Amino acid sequence: MPAPLSFAEQQAVFSRLRAANPHPVTELEYRDAFTLLVAVALSAQATDAGVNKATRGLFEAAPTPQAMVALGVEGVAAHIRTIGLYRQKARNAVALSQRLIDAFGGQVPSSRAALMSLPGVGRKTANVVLNCIWGLPAQAVDTHIFRVGNRTRIAPGRDEAEVERAIEDNVPAEFQANAHHWLILHGRYVCLARRPRCAVCPIADLCPYEPKTTDPA
Template sequence: MAQDPTPTPLAPRTRRAAAARAPAGRLPPPLPYAEQVAIFTILRASNPRPVTELQYRDAFTLLVAVALSAQATDVGVNKVTPALFDAAPTPQAMVALGVEGVTDYIRTIGLFRQKAKNVVALSQRLIDVYGGEVPSSRAALMTLPGVGRKTANVVLNSVWRVPAQAVDTHIFRVGNRTRIAPGRDEAEVERAIEDNVPAPFQQDAHHWLILHGRYVCQARRPRCPICPIRAHCPYEPKTTDPV
């Protein structure tokens, strides 16, 4: 078995950074079950089959796209991945392309040099350890260079339909504002979703929450007047301007 390549992984969010935006004091209780059902029924009605906004073709290209999206926007990643995936649609082709080759395709996204190293290294590990296939367990996925729990959860959810919760800053914000899933950091919010969101909504919960945070419950100016779940949301003060 080949040794694991050892590029420095992307720096994770520190506990200090998480604490800086975490709720102060004791966490409020999560919304009651009936309110959770009401909210997710509304979100499901508006988007019955939510999917990631990252463009991908299969498990491998999704894994690469999510790894590239760390500290970058989905829009920015989607601008570079079509050409990258045309050139290197498999782990073998990605390794053959090499770090410099990958770098040439992804220069417009943040941390592109380290991400290029990670993409080539994770591709090599897929070849050496997993026969060129993307593994279907969280533990195995997290052995890949540059792949953390959030990336692993996105792949598990989108490819294998495992109700894994990939918590990012949008979900952290929405989970706490709405009290769907209160938590002081991403790990607590992930557990709160698993513990409190009713089972029929678990599979797609993180998609609904991230889209809601991205387009409605925005960080600086939440669009409360157009929010479909406003009647069930305890967040105050609510904005009055729909812009």
């Protein structure tokens, strides 16, 4: 496993990412902790744009755990059928809503363990909620962050768990709260999987990836 970038290099990388986007946020649309939790749970193997299109109507019909349970699996499925695995996700949305009512008084908990006790909620989903709602430096590693972390050596790792730990261990503390936002957006729009846009990358000169592309497309 290659060594991560040095502390000074990490400082330079994230200073540039922050300068380009001082206040990064998730591209999922949500109203509160509950709707963010549902949106993130629905986003597995789906695009944020696709999830947003589906959840606009869903959250109008069911903005609370109680309303989601009342809507029922078939009602939820009718709203999200354009999303992959929508039937299982509809079951999870209703089941996690019922669990919130039964175990947490209808409120979204603020601990990772409690969040991960909910149906359909894994570590990545829990970390997004912890970061976006409570501002905790939780690193939600997806395929974009896994790629960027390894390609740039910001956070090398053999799996998502190793990349998460590498971000926590190596990214300077002042950047931890927004690190996963900067990395996912960089992977989504610049450091693309098949042909990274090195010519327009703000950290190209700090990145060890070779061969770099030369066209901005």
